Amino acid sequence: MHKEAEVQLARELMAGEPHAFDRFVEHFRAKVFQYSWLMCGHREDAEEVAQDTLFKVFESFDQLREPAHVRAWVLRIARNFCLMKRRRSQFAPPRELSLDEFLPTADRDAGGVKLQLADWSALPENRVLEQELRGVLHKAIAALPDNYRSVMLLRDVEELSTEETAQILDLTVDTVKTRLHRARLAIRQELDTYLKNMEPANATRN
Numbered sequence: 001m002h003k004e005a006e007v008q009l010a011r012e013l014m015a016g017e018p019h020a021f022d023r024f025v026e027h028f029r030a031k032v033f034q035y036s037w038l039m040c041g042h043r044e045d046a047e048e049v050a051q052d053t054l055f056k057v058f059e060s061f062d063q064l065r066e067p068a069h070v071r072a073w074v075l076r077i078a079r080n081f082c083l084m085k086r087r088r089s090q091f092a093p094p095r096e097l098s099l100d101e102f103l104p105t106a107d108r109d110a111g112g113v114k115l116q117l118a119d120w121s122a123l124p125e126n127r128v129l130e131q132e133l134r135g136v137l138h139k140a141i142a143a144l145p146d147n148y149r150s151v152m153l154l155r156d157v158e159e160l161s162t163e164e165t166a167q168i169l170d171l172t173v174d175t176v177k178t179r180l181h182r183a184r185l186a187i188r189q190e191l192d193t194y195l196k197n198m199e200p201a202n203a204t205r206n
Contacts, residue, residue: 001096003071003159010070017173021061025054031158032078039082041142049085049119053078072154072164079150079168140190148183155180169196 009027013020032053037046056077064073141149141157147169154165155176166176 001158006070007067009039010064010067014064014067021058024057028057028074029054032074035075035078035153035158036082038138038141038157039079039146039149041086045082045085049078049081056081069164071158072160072168074153075158075160076168083146133191135195136191137187143190144183144186147187148179151176151179152183152187156184 009020009024013024029050033046033050036049037043040046040049053074057074063134064070066073129205141152144152150169151165151171153166154160155162160168162176162180164171165171166173169176171179
């Protein structure tokens with residue numbers, strides 16, 4: 001469902017259209033679960049967060065003032081539940097990692113900095129490997145520190161604008177841009193590590 005259809009669905013719900021909420025839940029259940037799974041890091045937590053989020057949406061839908069921002073409004077509720085769940089979850093990590101632990105390694109080259117990146121063209125066109133790569137991406141996003149993961153999910157996964165992301169997270173636009181840039185570098189590093197490990201196997205097959 002495109003964002004325009006989501007906005008229309010929100011308008012119908014606000015107008016009291018019959019069955020509008022059923023269609024709303026049908027669409028947003030999967031979206032909220034996906035977001036919560038990546039944000040919380042575990043399926044059990046994500047299932048509970050998705051249920052809590054949709055119940056809260058139903059309970060407070062009259063607070064939605066701008067249908068055009070319905071996706072951002074729903075995901076803000078989901079994010080708040082994710083943060084509360086993550087603090088008390090048995091799956092919460094013992095410590096929050098620094099983003100520096102994920103950023104690309106750098107070599108000095110003629111006085112500058114050169115990022116060491118794998119050759120992405122070396123990845124074979126293979127459905128199984130594509131699934132593996134998606135799994136690596138999922139784990140890399142889930143491993144990011146909360147403040148960087150939340151920015152990346154809202155901007156790159158949910159495709160919200162920088163301004164909407166800043167409003168949801170109570171950040172400045174510049175901070176969102178900075179965190180998104182660093183998060184993308186960190187994810188790129190994880191994917192590059194995977195691809196570098198693939199290269200010897202690819203050479204053997206060739």
